[in-house]
Amino acid sequence: LGAGAALMTVLPYRANAAVEDFVNEFTGGAEVAEGGVDLIAPEIAENGNTVPIEVAAEGASAIMVLAAGNPTPPVATFNFGPLAGASRAATRIRLAQTQDVIAIAKLADGSFARTSSLVKVTIGGCGG
Amino acid sequence: GNWSRLAAQQALTQDQLLEFDTFGNVSLIHVTDIHAQLKPIYFREPSVNIGVGPNRGEVPHVTGADFRRLYGIDDGSPSHYALTSGDFAALAQAYGRVGGMDRVATVVNAIRADRPDALLLDGGDTWHGSYTCHHTQGQDMVNVMNALKPDAMTFHWEFTLGQDRVRELVEGLPFDALGQNIFDAMWDEPAERFKPYEFYERGGVKIAVIGQAFPYLPIANPGWMFPDYTFGIRDRHMQEMVDEVRAQGAELVVCLSHNGFDVDKKMAGQVSGIDVILTGHTHDALPEPVLVGDTILIASGSNGKFVSRVDLDVRDGQMMGFRHKLIPIFSDVIAPDPEMTRLIDEQRAPYIDQLTEVIGETEGTLYRRGNFNGTWDDLICDALMSERDAQIALSPGVRWGPSLIPGDKITREDIWNVTSMSYGEAYRNEMTGEFLKVVLEDVADNIFNPDPYYQQGGDMVRTGGLGYRIDVRAEQGSRISDMVLLETGEPIDPAATYVVAGWASVNEGTEGPMIWDVVENHIRQQGTIRTDVNTDVEVEGA
Amino acid sequence: MASGVRPRVKVPRSASAGETITIKTLISHQMESGQRKDSDGNTIPRSIINRFVVDFNGENVLDVKMEPAISTNPYFEFEAKVPESGDFHFTWYDDDGSVYEDTQTIEVS
Ligand SMILES: [Mn+2]
Ligand SMILES: [Mn+2]
Numbered sequence: 115l116g117a118g119a120a121l122m123t124v125l126p127y128r129a130n131a132a133v134e135d136f137v138n139e140f141t142g143g144a145e146v147a148e149g150g151v152d153l154i155a156p157e158i159a160e161n162g163n164t165v166p167i168e169v170a171a172e173g174a175s176a177i178m179v180l181a182a183g184n185p186t187p188p189v190a191t192f193n194f195g196p197l198a199g200a201s202r203a204a205t206r207i208r209l210a211q212t213q214d215v216i217a218i219a220k221l222a223d224g225s226f227a228r229t230s231s232l233v234k235v236t237i238g239g240c241g242g
Numbered sequence: 243g244n245w246s247r248l249a250a251q252q253a254l255t256q257d258q259l260l261e262f263d264t265f266g267n268v269s270l271i272h273v274t275d276i277h278a279q280l281k282p283i284y285f286r287e288p289s290v291n292i293g294v295g296p297n298r299g300e301v302p303h304v305t306g307a308d309f310r311r312l313y314g315i316d317d318g319s320p321s322h323y324a325l326t327s328g329d330f331a332a333l334a335q336a337y338g339r340v341g342g343m344d345r346v347a348t349v350v351n352a353i354r355a356d357r358p359d360a361l362l363l364d365g366g367d368t369w370h371g372s373y374t375c376h377h378t379q380g381q382d383m384v385n386v387m388n389a390l391k392p393d394a395m396t397f398h399w400e401f402t403l404g405q406d407r408v409r410e411l412v413e414g415l416p417f418d419a420l421g422q423n424i425f426d427a428m429w430d431e432p433a434e435r436f437k438p439y440e441f442y443e444r445g446g447v448k449i450a451v452i453g454q455a456f457p458y459l460p461i462a463n464p465g466w467m468f469p470d471y472t473f474g475i476r477d478r479h480m481q482e483m484v485d486e487v488r489a490q491g492a493e494l495v496v497c498l499s500h501n502g503f504d505v506d507k508k509m510a511g512q513v514s515g516i517d518v519i520l521t522g523h524t525h526d527a528l529p530e531p532v533l534v535g536d537t538i539l540i541a542s543g544s545n546g547k548f549v550s551r552v553d554l555d556v557r558d559g560q561m562m563g564f565r566h567k568l569i570p571i572f573s574d575v576i577a578p579d580p581e582m583t584r585l586i587d588e589q590r591a592p593y594i595d596q597l598t599e600v601i602g603e604t605e606g607t608l609y610r611r612g613n614f615n616g617t618w619d620d621l622i623c624d625a626l627m628s629e630r631d632a633q634i635a636l637s638p639g640v641r642w643g644p645s646l647i648p649g650d651k652i653t654r655e656d657i658w659n660v661t662s663m664s665y666g667e668a669y670r671n672e673m674t675g676e677f678l679k680v681v682l683e684d685v686a687d688n689i690f691n692p693d694p695y696y697q698q699g700g701d702m703v704r705t706g707g708l709g710y711r712i713d714v715r716a717e718q719g720s721r722i723s724d725m726v727l728l729e730t731g732e733p734i735d736p737a738a739t740y741v742v743a744g745w746a747s748v749n750e751g752t753e754g755p756m757i758w759d760v761v762e763n764h765i766r767q768q769g770t771i772r773t774d775v776n777t778d779v780e781v782e783g784a
Numbered sequence: 785m786a787s788g789v790r791p792r793v794k795v796p797r798s799a800s801a802g803e804t805i806t807i808k809t810l811i812s813h814q815m816e817s818g819q820r821k822d823s824d825g826n827t828i829p830r831s832i833i834n835r836f837v838v839d840f841n842g843e844n845v846l847d848v849k850m851e852p853a854i855s856t857n858p859y860f861e862f863e864a865k866v867p868e869s870g871d872f873h874f875t876w877y878d879d880d881g882s883v884y885e886d887t888q889t890i891e892v893s
Contacts, residue, residue: 156474157695160460164855166430166472181853185819189853192862195844199804199863203846204430206855208817212718234696237684238461239638239703239748429794429808430861 150227170202171219183213266555267445274365274522275544278375282339282573283644295692302526324570341546344578365522370399373658382589398456420453450487502699510534606773623706625764632743639701715783817852
């Protein structure tokens with residue numbers, strides 16, 4: 115249990131309204147299918163300042179990651195070159211609060227796929 | 243009660259407790275969450291343990307008379323006393339203390355007499371929880387456990403000794419330190435000092451034991467004490483490990499886990515190919531295994547109160563059957579192993595005067611376990627408010643800490659048994675009403691999130707000077723309502739500021755006197771501790 | 785130029801022709817998000833690494849557009865195909881115009 119822990123919102127978060135704008139910018143307004151992209155993120159962040167995530171989508175040329183509950187949602191866009199061994203990448207990201215992390219992949223055929231994963235950011239403390 | 247307690251106790255013998263029809267070709271012995279309790283203690287099981295989501299009404303979320311009915315346990319019987327909370331003080335008088343590592347040694351030796359190559363596995367939370375453990379930085383427990391000769395262990399509170407000390411102790415262990423989910427934080431690779439699994443050839447069977455450390459260590463405990471490590475459930479990696487050991491010929495796959503029961507239950511459904519999960523962390527004691535698909539889950543209690551024996555018949559690379567017994571360690575019934583008694587007393591000798599000093603006396607039962615409050619934490623909260631001059635007190639919902647029964651003297655050792663830790667500073671802060679609500683909501687979701695993977699396995703933070711209502715089945719953010727400052731009876735104002743004292747902050751640099759000193763001073767002033775029924779928390783949706 | 789910036793990469797020393805290998809990179813960098821305030825209440829200006837590029841013998845493997853939500857000491861793990869012996873070239877681009885580079889040679893047997 116954190117004394118004087120930075121006040122963070124643990125109430126149900128409201129996704130940043132700009133999220134869909136960033137999605138549209140990436141897709142050019144094209145339709146986005148649910149699924150077809152893998153996103154691995156922890157259920158609970160050990161530390162909201164460094165949350166490990168991994169994205170993968172077979173044959174994708176690019177994958178964009180958004181943090182829907184951050185003040186500014188963009189996180190990173192991975193562009194896979196001709197020598198990419200797989201369209202897969204892992205990194206560590208900052209999450210300001212409990213929220214959905216979103217991954218959108220541009221697939222080999224030019225279509226788009228999207229998935230999301232809820233990551234809980236908690237004050238912590240206490241245990242068995 | 244109208245049962246004959248004395249007759250019941252007299253009927254209890256060591257042979258009866260150890261009686262077991264040896265079965266199959268493999269024996270597993272499981273101990274977990276000992277929390278450095280070397281000596282016999284009292285331990286009251288929870289009367290409130292609420293399950294949510296898929297685990298609503300499922301074990302281990304069944305308590306008291308419901309638990310006894312579920313397992314066909316007679317009122318007033320030894321099992322009633324060992325496994326449930328009702329009529330605790332009276333039954334404790336009749337049946338006496340439980341645990342003691344010298345009694346555990348007797349039981350382990352007896353099983354080994356039946357099955358010399360039985361595997362002894364320790365689920366962790368071993369090097370934490372007492373005065374001597376704190377002052378020796380875990381060495382007393384390492385010495386005692388080494389004498390018990392386990393084959394492997396996994397980890398949780400051990401890491402709160404700090405990563406340097408953990409490395410030092412692990413280096414010297416004459417058995418395996420396992421954790422498939424203990425990773426190096428910098429490169430996100432399996433940590434070198436902790437093997438994910440180990441093979442053991444027993445009874446002609448190739449057994450793989452995969453370790454699973456507590457997944458949420460840096461959240462539930464101060465991550466700054468072990469910055470080189472990262473954990474997590476990592477069930478995909480667990481599946482890889484299971485597949486790997488199977489490919490290498492494992493005929494029996496055992497997971498030595500510190501996930502907590504509900505997390506293990508979910509993991510058993512996500513990961514295929516585990517035969518036995520020896521669960522830990524949530525301190526549940528279940529007299530029968532729980533089956534999830536082909537996986538059996540064993541829950542062996544805490545504080546040295548139980549030893550589980552699981553006999554397995556493994557043939558042609560398959561688990562064909564099992565026989566199980568949760569052996570309660572009745573301290574007055576099981577003869578202590580004299581060598582172990584000597585070793586334990588040796589660990590305690592340098593501190594014996596400090597340990598045995600009487601600080602006060604209790605009129606009622608002092609206990610901790612339960613989702614919302616225990617009389618020990620009520621006492622700790624009172625101590626925080628009076629000694630630190632605060633309006634509100636917060637005490638962490640940890641699940642360790644033995645009980646005392648009415649009329650018991652309270653010694654310094656007793657106080658340390660419920661407060662000992664490497665970050666015991668009792669802080670005094672100002673918090674807004676809004677922040678207090680955020681804290682309660684946050685902790686509540688760590689217990690009552692319907693998805694076990696979002697649970698951390700503690701109980702609710704204990705509050706002093708603050709009453710509230712909780713709807714355990716509500717969404718996060720709307721479980722807590724009607725927060726009241728008890729000293730005035732006024733509702734908590736989100737914008738107002740309150741003086742709050744607490745302890746066990748996970749933040750680096752927390753300042754304040756140590757909680758055991760705060761509690762000791764308070765008890766000295768009170769002399770005799772009276773325990774009242776706590777009605778400050780109103781629970782809905784259970 | 786941000787101080788104390790040090791790149792580290794993990795690349796296997798050898799591979800067989802056409803093999804896919806895993807590469808990990810870390811670079812020490814504050815990644816100042818532009819959202820924090822100093823003790824006087826003034827916003828600390830943004831200063832991050834905004835792009836990370838990996839090439840092998842001049843051909844691209846990965847090109848990452850990075851935002852302030854990437855953690856301090858940016859870490860990446862990814863896969864690369866190795867058609868022949870040669871050099872992996874790693875480049876990090878800082879907001880302040882600095883460019884940090886590293887090269888790792890791999891032998892194909
Ligand atoms: Mn424990
Ligand atoms: Mn634990």
